[in-house]
Amino acid sequence: MTTPEHVLVVFCHPLEDSFGAALLEQYTAGLRESGRTYEVADLYRENFNPVFPAGDYIQFDGGEMPQHIRQEQARVERADAIAIISPLWWLGFPAMLKGWFDRVWSCGWAYEFANDPDGSLLPLRPYRILFTTGGSAGSFARNGYAEALDSLIRVGVLGWCGVSESSLVLLHDTGIDTSTTDAHLDFVRAVGAGPIVDRAPTPDPRRITILNSPVRARNIPDAPTMAAL
Numbered sequence: 001m002t003t004p005e006h007v008l009v010v011f012c013h014p015l016e017d018s019f020g021a022a023l024l025e026q027y028t029a030g031l032r033e034s035g036r037t038y039e040v041a042d043l044y045r046e047n048f049n050p051v052f053p054a055g056d057y058i059q060f061d062g063g064e065m066p067q068h069i070r071q072e073q074a075r076v077e078r079a080d081a082i083a084i085i086s087p088l089w090w091l092g093f094p095a096m097l098k099g100w101f102d103r104v105w106s107c108g109w110a111y112e113f114a115n116d117p118d119g120s121l122l123p124l125r126p127y128r129i130l131f132t133t134g135g136s137a138g139s140f141a142r143n144g145y146a147e148a149l150d151s152l153i154r155v156g157v158l159g160w161c162g163v164s165e166s167s168l169v170l171l172h173d174t175g176i177d178t179s180t181t182d183a184h185l186d187f188v189r190a191v192g193a194g195p196i197v198d199r200a201p202t203p204d205p206r207r208i209t210i211l212n213s214p215v216r217a218r219n220i221p222d223a224p225t226m227a228a229l
C-alpha cells in the first residue's frame with residue numbers, strides 16, 4: 001500500500017487537557033515524523049453542531065446540505081485517509097461524534113438511498129479509529145463488546161463511508177489504570193508514524209485490542225437507487 005499523504009484527524013473530547021488530547025498530540029507527532037500532512041477536525045473546539053435538524057432532510061430530495069456541512073465534507077474529500085480519536089461512551093460514539101456522522105455523511109454524497117447498498121459513493125480510503133475505554137480488555141472479550149463494535153462501527157458504519165481497509169483500536173483501562181498511560185501514548189505515536197492500517201500484532205493484548213480483519217465494504221458508483229427498485 002502506498003503511504004497516504006494527507007490525513008484528516010477527527011478529534012472528539014470536551015476537555016482541553018484530556019488524555020485524548022495527549023493522544024492526539026502523539027498521533028499527529030507520529031504523522032509529522034512519517035512526512036505526512038494532516039488537518040484536525042476538533043469537534044468541540046470548533047463548536048460543531050451535532051444535532052440533525054429538520055432542514056438536513058433536504059439531502060433525501062437531492063438538495064444541498066448547509067454550507068458548514070459542505071465544508072466538513074470538503075475536509076473528507078481532500079483527505080487520503082481518515083483517523084478518529086475519541087473516548088468510547090456507552091459502547092459507542094459520544095453524541096458529538098455520532099452527530100458528525102449523522103450530519104456530514106449525507107445521502108447523495110456518502111451513499112445512495114438504496115436498499116442495503118453495502119458500500120459507499122466515496123472513493124475508497126483507509127480509516128483508523130482510536131477509542132479510549134474505561135473498561136478492560138478482559139471485560140470486552142468476555143462480553144463480546146469488541147466483536148460487536150467491529151460489526152457495528154467498523155463494518156456497519158464505515159462500510160457506508162468509502163473504506164478501503166480499516167483498523168479499530170481499543171485503548172483499554174484509560175483513566176482507571178494509570179500504568180497503561182505511557183504505553184498508550186507510545187503506541188499511538190508509533191501508529192501515527194506507521195501506515196494508517198497495518199496488520200502488526202497487538203503490542204500487549206491486556207491493554208489494547210486491535211480489530212482490522214478485511215471488510216467487504218466497497219464503493220458503489222452504479223448502485224440502484226430506491227426509485228429504481
Ligand SMILES: Cc1cc2nc3c(=O)[nH]c(=O)nc-3n(C[C@H](O)[C@H](O)[C@H](O)COP(=O)(O)O)c2cc1C
Pocket residue numbers: 013018019020021086087088089090091092131132133134135136174175
Ligand atoms: C458518558 C460516558 C460513558 C462511558 N461509557 C463507557 C463504556 O461504555 N465503556 C467503557 O469502557 N468506558 C466508558 N466510559 C469511560 C471512558 O471511555 C473513559 O473515561 C475515557 O476513555 C477516558 O479518557 P479521558 O480521560 O480522556 O476521558 C464512559 C465515560 C463517560 C463519561
